[in-house]
Amino acid sequence: MSASLLEQLIDALRVLPGVGGKSAQRMAYQLLERDRDGGRRLSAALAQAMEHVGHCAQCRDFTEGPLCAICASASRDRHQLCAVETPADRLAIEQATGYRGLYFVLQGRLSPLDGIGPRELGLERLSARLAEGEVSELIIATNPTVEGEATAHYLAQLARQAKVRPMRLAHGVPLGGELEYVDRGTLSHAFGSRSEMG
Amino acid sequence: MSASLLEQLIDALRVLPGVGGKSAQRMAYQLLERDRDGGRRLSAALAQAMEHVGHCAQCRDFTEGPLCAICASASRDRHQLCAVETPADRLAIEQATGYRGLYFVLQGRLSPLDGIGPRELGLERLSARLAEGEVSELIIATNPTVEGEATAHYLAQLARQAKVRPMRLAHGVPLGGELEYVDRGTLSHAFGSRSEMG
Numbered sequence: 339m340s341a342s343l344l345e346q347l348i349d350a351l352r353v354l355p356g357v358g359g360k361s362a363q364r365m366a367y368q369l370l371e372r373d374r375d376g377g378r379r380l381s382a383a384l385a386q387a388m389e390h391v392g393h394c395a396q397c398r399d400f401t402e403g404p405l406c407a408i409c410a411s412a413s414r415d416r417h418q419l420c421a422v423e424t425p426a427d428r429l430a431i432e433q434a435t436g437y438r439g440l441y442f443v444l445q446g447r448l449s450p451l452d453g454i455g456p457r458e459l460g461l462e463r464l465s466a467r468l469a470e471g472e473v474s475e476l477i478i479a480t481n482p483t484v485e486g487e488a489t490a491h492y493l494a495q496l497a498r499q500a501k502v503r504p505m506r507l508a509h510g511v512p513l514g515g516e517l518e519y520v521d522r523g524t525l526s527h528a529f530g531s532r533s534e535m536g
Numbered sequence: 537m538s539a540s541l542l543e544q545l546i547d548a549l550r551v552l553p554g555v556g557g558k559s560a561q562r563m564a565y566q567l568l569e570r571d572r573d574g575g576r577r578l579s580a581a582l583a584q585a586m587e588h589v590g591h592c593a594q595c596r597d598f599t600e601g602p603l604c605a606i607c608a609s610a611s612r613d614r615h616q617l618c619a620v621e622t623p624a625d626r627l628a629i630e631q632a633t634g635y636r637g638l639y640f641v642l643q644g645r646l647s648p649l650d651g652i653g654p655r656e657l658g659l660e661r662l663s664a665r666l667a668e669g670e671v672s673e674l675i676i677a678t679n680p681t682v683e684g685e686a687t688a689h690y691l692a693q694l695a696r697q698a699k700v701r702p703m704r705l706a707h708g709v710p711l712g713g714e715l716e717y718v719d720r721g722t723l724s725h726a727f728g729s730r731s732e733m734g
Contacts, residue, residue: 343585343600350581353574354552355566356559367623368553369582370589370598371643376551377586383548384579387541387564388572400568402541425565445569 344370396467398460399425399443408432408441415439420477421464421493423447423486426518431479434522435529439477442467447480448489459489461496468500477505477532481517494535504535542568594665596658597623597641606630606639613637618675619662619691621645621684624716629677632720633727637675640665645678646687657687659694666698675703675730679715692733702733 341349344366351362369377393399394406401407408414418439422428428441444459456462467473476497480486494504508531510524511517517525539547542564549560567575591597592604599605606612616637620626626639642657654660665671674695678684692702706729708722709715715723 342605343581343589344598347581347585347589350574350578351552353567353571353578354563356562361554363624363627364554365552366585367598369551370585373551374586376548377582380548380551381579381582381586383541383545384567384575384582387545387568388575388579391541391545391568400542400565407540426561429561 393445394443397441397443398445398463399428399441413438416472417474418477419467419473419475420479422479422517423481423489424518427479427481430518430520430525431529434525437477437529439475444480444489447483447485448492449485456492461492464493465496465500468497468502473500473502475503475505477507478535479507479517479529482507482511482513482515490535505532506535507532591643592641595639595641596643596661597626597639611636614670615672616675617665617671617673618677620677620715621679621687622716625677625679628716628718628723629727632723635675635727637673642678642687645681645683646690647683654690659690662691663694663698666695666700671698671700673701673703675705676733677705677715677727680705680709680711680713688733703730704733705730 347366348359348362351357351365352359357365390402391400392402394401394409395404396409397406399406399408403410415438418437419442420431420437420439421442421444422431423444423446425443428443431437442464446454446459448454448456448459468476476493478490478493480489480493490506497504507528510528510531511520545564546557546560549555549563550557555563588600589598590600592599592607593602594607595604597604597606601608613636616635617640618629618635618637619640619642620629621642621644623641626641629635640662644652644657646652646654646657666674674691676688676691678687678691688704695702705726708726708729709718
């Protein structure tokens with residue numbers, strides 16, 4: 339006997355991060371019993387997003403067009419570039435600070451053991467962008483973890499080669515944490531008192 | 537500017553129980569960056585389940601056919617009927633005990649303040665079934681909560697009217713808890729030492 343549609347749904351829900359068998363079961367029952375319209379909306383939104391959301395040609399953030407809204411905006415300062423690990427980090431900075439420059443989303447951090455090197459983070463594209471001469475300041479906002487710091491030093495080197503000032507977020511961001519979860523006040527303070535890398 | 541596909545996806549994910557804005561964001565980024573195939577599978581499974589999963593005509597459990605697998609099975613004991621609140625409770629009993637009878641899934645519990653009465657729980661169908669005379673024992677496995685106990689007493693009355701013995705799970709199930717989360721050993725013990733309702 340093949341798996342029923344219900345079993346297939348419970349199994350499929352487990353692709354979501356943090357969702358195990360029990361949660362997946364609750365989710366499936368809840369949608370079936372109380373919110374079929376919500377389930378249909380979710381199905382359609384997933385299908386659309388999986389097919390049509392790609393990466394911005396300039397900053398590598400998620401977008402459905404060729405350029406993301408920030409890169410396409412005429413009102414952003416093109417002399418500042420902020421490198422972040424993930425779209426969630428970009429969103430956190432965007433919501434917490436008054437930053438008006440552009441971003442570069444690494445979609446990860448240097449991690450040789452996991453096979454993530456400069457190529458996987460699109461760093462040749464970043465180098466080319468820095469070499470164009472428009473950017474004068476690279477704000478490196480990778481997470482203050484071991485791998486994030488290593489990535490920061492690598493990015494600082496790239497910046498110096500292109501005669502761009504490498505900047506790092508100020509102390510205030512708790513060490514060992516994840517940028518995405520820092521409260522707005524702390525993040526805003528750290529963003530404001532960024533300093534040149536030694 | 538209308539919401540982007542990504543924003544629509546994050547918003548749609550919040551229909552899932554226990555998923556707030558932050559979790560929905562993590563889920564969307566994770567699927568887009570690491571598991572688009574999983575996202576597509578989830579979309580398809582959701583669409584299929586929301587359209588084609590209905591209720592078993594006999595026990596009200598979820599099923600894609602007219603009858604669920606248990607009601608359609610020829611090897612189950614048709615003299616025993618076990619009433620549970622939810623499909624998850626039925627699954628817990630099925631996995632923990634050696635019960636070979638049939639089930640009746642209330643899909644809820646009596647809760648007049650929420651507008652859930654006998655009609656919403658399909659109790660006229662249960663009464664008709666008990667009146668047919670095939671069932672000799674109604675095992676009432678509603679949760680040991682205030683509303684679950686009230687529902688149990690109502691079901692016991694229905695059973696007595698139809699000259700069916702109303703049975704209740706034995707002590708051992710912790711009071712105030714949810715059946716779905718009881719460990720298998722406790723649930724199996726309680727199921728084995730069920731007693732007639734006084």
